[in-house]
Amino acid sequence: MAQRLIVIGGDAAGMAAASQARRRRGRDDLEILAFERGHFTSYSACGIPYWISGTVEERDDLIVRSPATFREEHQIDVRTRTEVTGIDLDRREVVARDLDRGGEVRERFDTLVYATGAVPTKPDWARDMGGVFGVQTLDDGAAVRDWLDAEPKPRRAVVVGGGYIGVEMAEALVQRGLSVTLVEQGEQPMSTVDPDMASLVATAMRGLGIEIRTGVRVSGIEERDGRVAAVVTDAGSLPTDVVVLGLGVRPNTALAAAAGLPVGTTGGVRVDRRMRVPGMPDVWAAGDCVETLHRVSGMAVHVPLGTHANKQGRVVGINIGGGYATFPGVIGTAVTKVCDLEVGRTGLREREAASAGFEFVTVRAESTSRAGYYPGARPMTVKLIAERPTGRLLGAQIVGRSEAAKRIDALAVALWNGMTVDDMTALDLGYAPPYAPVWDPVLIAARKAVDALAS
Amino acid sequence: MAQRLIVIGGDAAGMAAASQARRRRGRDDLEILAFERGHFTSYSACGIPYWISGTVEERDDLIVRSPATFREEHQIDVRTRTEVTGIDLDRREVVARDLDRGGEVRERFDTLVYATGAVPTKPDWARDMGGVFGVQTLDDGAAVRDWLDAEPKPRRAVVVGGGYIGVEMAEALVQRGLSVTLVEQGEQPMSTVDPDMASLVATAMRGLGIEIRTGVRVSGIEERDGRVAAVVTDAGSLPTDVVVLGLGVRPNTALAAAAGLPVGTTGGVRVDRRMRVPGMPDVWAAGDCVETLHRVSGMAVHVPLGTHANKQGRVVGINIGGGYATFPGVIGTAVTKVCDLEVGRTGLREREAASAGFEFVTVRAESTSRAGYYPGARPMTVKLIAERPTGRLLGAQIVGRSEAAKRIDALAVALWNGMTVDDMTALDLGYAPPYAPVWDPVLIAARKAVDALAS
Numbered sequence: 001m002a003q004r005l006i007v008i009g010g011d012a013a014g015m016a017a018a019s020q021a022r023r024r025r026g027r028d029d030l031e032i033l034a035f036e037r038g039h040f041t042s043y044s045a046c047g048i049p050y051w052i053s054g055t056v057e058e059r060d061d062l063i064v065r066s067p068a069t070f071r072e073e074h075q076i077d078v079r080t081r082t083e084v085t086g087i088d089l090d091r092r093e094v095v096a097r098d099l100d101r102g103g104e105v106r107e108r109f110d111t112l113v114y115a116t117g118a119v120p121t122k123p124d125w126a127r128d129m130g131g132v133f134g135v136q137t138l139d140d141g142a143a144v145r146d147w148l149d150a151e152p153k154p155r156r157a158v159v160v161g162g163g164y165i166g167v168e169m170a171e172a173l174v175q176r177g178l179s180v181t182l183v184e185q186g187e188q189p190m191s192t193v194d195p196d197m198a199s200l201v202a203t204a205m206r207g208l209g210i211e212i213r214t215g216v217r218v219s220g221i222e223e224r225d226g227r228v229a230a231v232v233t234d235a236g237s238l239p240t241d242v243v244v245l246g247l248g249v250r251p252n253t254a255l256a257a258a259a260g261l262p263v264g265t266t267g268g269v270r271v272d273r274r275m276r277v278p279g280m281p282d283v284w285a286a287g288d289c290v291e292t293l294h295r296v297s298g299m300a301v302h303v304p305l306g307t308h309a310n311k312q313g314r315v316v317g318i319n320i321g322g323g324y325a326t327f328p329g330v331i332g333t334a335v336t337k338v339c340d341l342e343v344g345r346t347g348l349r350e351r352e353a354a355s356a357g358f359e360f361v362t363v364r365a366e367s368t369s370r371a372g373y374y375p376g377a378r379p380m381t382v383k384l385i386a387e388r389p390t391g392r393l394l395g396a397q398i399v400g401r402s403e404a405a406k407r408i409d410a411l412a413v414a415l416w417n418g419m420t421v422d423d424m425t426a427l428d429l430g431y432a433p434p435y436a437p438v439w440d441p442v443l444i445a446a447r448k449a450v451d452a453l454a455s
Numbered sequence: 456m457a458q459r460l461i462v463i464g465g466d467a468a469g470m471a472a473a474s475q476a477r478r479r480r481g482r483d484d485l486e487i488l489a490f491e492r493g494h495f496t497s498y499s500a501c502g503i504p505y506w507i508s509g510t511v512e513e514r515d516d517l518i519v520r521s522p523a524t525f526r527e528e529h530q531i532d533v534r535t536r537t538e539v540t541g542i543d544l545d546r547r548e549v550v551a552r553d554l555d556r557g558g559e560v561r562e563r564f565d566t567l568v569y570a571t572g573a574v575p576t577k578p579d580w581a582r583d584m585g586g587v588f589g590v591q592t593l594d595d596g597a598a599v600r601d602w603l604d605a606e607p608k609p610r611r612a613v614v615v616g617g618g619y620i621g622v623e624m625a626e627a628l629v630q631r632g633l634s635v636t637l638v639e640q641g642e643q644p645m646s647t648v649d650p651d652m653a654s655l656v657a658t659a660m661r662g663l664g665i666e667i668r669t670g671v672r673v674s675g676i677e678e679r680d681g682r683v684a685a686v687v688t689d690a691g692s693l694p695t696d697v698v699v700l701g702l703g704v705r706p707n708t709a710l711a712a713a714a715g716l717p718v719g720t721t722g723g724v725r726v727d728r729r730m731r732v733p734g735m736p737d738v739w740a741a742g743d744c745v746e747t748l749h750r751v752s753g754m755a756v757h758v759p760l761g762t763h764a765n766k767q768g769r770v771v772g773i774n775i776g777g778g779y780a781t782f783p784g785v786i787g788t789a790v791t792k793v794c795d796l797e798v799g800r801t802g803l804r805e806r807e808a809a810s811a812g813f814e815f816v817t818v819r820a821e822s823t824s825r826a827g828y829y830p831g832a833r834p835m836t837v838k839l840i841a842e843r844p845t846g847r848l849l850g851a852q853i854v855g856r857s858e859a860a861k862r863i864d865a866l867a868v869a870l871w872n873g874m875t876v877d878d879m880t881a882l883d884l885g886y887a888p889p890y891a892p893v894w895d896p897v898l899i900a901a902r903k904a905v906d907a908l909a910s
Contacts, residue, residue, distance in 0.1 A: 061828035335885035373516035410864035430790035
């Protein structure tokens with residue numbers, strides 16, 4: 001008789017796990033059931049700001065594989081709009097509720113994959129109210145679009161929080177013609193890079209007409225006729241027609257905790273290198289709901305990102321399928337487009353490096369994306385953080401106007417391999433005038449770091 | 456009394472060495488004399504095709520630092536149009552001839568840097584004749600430009616050789632409005648990548664109107680009134696008004712060999728890891744005239760490329776300056792723009808891997824530069840060559856329409872560090888919809904290689 005795999009959560013991690021398991025084990029060997037509380041499976045949450053802005057035209061463009069595709073081509077029984085409300089590990093059952101028609105089912109499993117994703121941080125003041133949105137799911141995206149299209153047309157927007165989503169949403173709303181204010185509690189938006197690099201981003205955002213209010217704390221919202229009317233802050237009230245929350249997310253572990261799955265200090269489910277829940281041989285977890293190892297600091301971190309979710313899901317699926325795979329952790333690589341700026345980072349920021357106990361030097365090198373004489377060469381700033389005295393690369397950040405963001409990849413692979421900045425000066429990177437100066441910006445920064453370590 | 460450093464060759468390697476030595480040792484400690492037979496120092500030879508095409512407007516844009524700058528700002532006595540004709544290692548003297556005014560000088564040195572670059576391969580049939588050009592020096596570039604501008608205006612061009620320079624020159628001449636034929640002895644132009652990848656390039660070149668004749672050997676040229684009139688091949692005669700030679704270069708070692716410097720099997724001067732000539736403590740060499748270690752094959756190779764010349768020159772200068780630096784070899788990374796294609800490679804091609812004795816698998820993965828739904832996503836082909844059974848990456852090639860070439864850098868750093876394709880599937884590369892699909896093309900190829908190794 002076939003064994004039965006139940007997957008809780010039908011997005012990147014869950015469906016990657018299910019698909020990989022299916023590739024290795026046919027339906028006679030493994031029955032696969034996936035529960036998803038939303039309407040969709042396997043969509044690109046990262047693409048939502050671009051759909052809202054109109055850069056991406058159709059919602060369905062963001063959907064990688066529909067539930068029907070999973071059912072028909074992969075023989076995976078996907079049940080959307082069905083929320084798992086309980087996990088009984090002793091009886092090996094989950095309880096699931098049909099959100100549209102009501103009613104509960106209990107389903108038995110041999111193997112369980114917990115892939116519930118993350119939930120947006122929602123402060124006390126953010127009551128459910130017309131015009132207040134998170135941007136987490138495709139359903140959220142649809143709600144924002146409907147609000148922007150409906151009469152009376154919103155003219156002003158406040159984005160609360162200056163992380164990736166906040167920054168991307170601020171830009172999206174400007175593209176939709178709204179007058180946008182970004183409120184950030186810290187000293188800079190784009191706090192995913194160091195303040196000196198983030199200030200380059202803030203300047204570009206202001207150039208786009210976005211008003212940035214830093215060091216400001218939101219304490220409430222005001223409504224009029226059931227619609228948001230203003231955001232109340234400790235620096236006054238900001239009238240607005242729409243509020244977007246970009247305050248980050250936390251792992252969705254309510255079910256896991258209730259069932260006794262171990263939850264770490266970051267709030268994410270703990271897993272071993274194979275993405276198995278420690279002490280529970282038939283329970284696996286992956287994606288935005290788990291914590292993972294930061295390979296530089298050696299600490300547990302929660303990094304919700306589609307690329308990790310996909311990789312972790314694949315690892316789970318290979319293991320369930322009878323293969324062997326591990327997820328070796330992350331180094332914090334991320335890239336973002338902000339207006340006409342490209343931003344990349346990997347490893348630790350200064351603050352993170354200090355709090356992890358490292359001693360280090362930092363350098364910042366200015367260069368260009370192409371040979372200076374080649375048309376289209378644009379300025380680029382590369383910042384490196386290198387351990388003192390070893391010279392080991394701890395972190396890197398890039399801000400540039402074009403051909404900048406993905407240059408972080410070479411630095412990420414160097415960091416992944418524990419290279420020193422001295423080693424890096426010799427790296428054989430691609431050179432031709434349309435693509436790089438004869439010393440690539442990455443190499444110029446490495447040289448500067450070598451000098452800084454020697455002084 | 457100050458010691459005296461003589462540098463033979465005032466381009467990338469020589470002047471990088473001189474500048475680095477000067478940074479570390481003042482003029483009271485070290486006198487620096489640099490001889491250059493051409494008119495210019497430190498220019499971008501790689502930029503010449505773009506100057507000829509008109510993409511780069513001014514010749515001086517290609518000049519990084521003029522002789523005057525070196526003299527005034529770096530106290531380096533640069534003597535242009537002065538050709539070193541002999542090296543006397545016993546007496547520690549060089550003999551140099553003033554090419555403009557005539558006359559010879561003998562100059563004493565304590566330390567010597569040999570950085571004479573490379574000379575273009577010139578077949579017997581390529582007599583000096585109006586309209587026949589190499590593209591090696593800035594003076595060559597000026598000659599081509601003058602020829603294209605002068606009456607009678609050339610309408611047809613034949614480029615002989617389909618390496619980087621040949622391909623770039625074919626495109627440059629098309630941009631100048633000429634009707635261009637590229638003649639290549641091998642089966643494909645762009646032989647720096649495997650034939651399957653090169654065929655993508657050939658298709659793009661044909662799309663630009665370039666006629667490509669492969670498997671054709673040139674046996675002579677015909678002239679009329681002192682001007683080239685046709686290229687004679689074993690497949691007939693090709694009438695033309697200009698001929699550009701893109702047949703590669705060989706190390707310029709005539710002087711070195713005469714003086715007793717060791718020359719390796721590749722034809723390049725042999726050096727140790729610090730770029731010192733073995734057995735000659737005060738003689739150093741760098742740039743296109745030396746051979747270097749290929750870190751993958753373990754063999755000596757000759758890879759003339761500005762980025763290596765600069766790095767090697769820097770290493771020499773640090774060592775002469777009293778510091779410590781090594782050049783650890785190359786892995787064959789290169790990027791090229793061909794029409795609207797971007798081409799990148801690193802490591803070994805299939806043919807090279809086989810002749811180095813490796814067993815391997817190859818995979819080719821099709822993907823896109825950005826998330827498929829994001830505007831501007833373009834197709835990209837990534838090919839990987841992985842050792843069997845270890846999975847160690849041996850080589851990689853990329854051909855794409857945009858944001859493709861520099862993706863080779865992540866692969867180059869992975870290869871540099873001896874990563875396996877299995878390790879690579881977990882790499883934390885930058886992901887955001889404007890920059891990559893959730894599985895970067897590089898990771899998709901790595902996954903495919905893992906599968907190929909398992910089957």
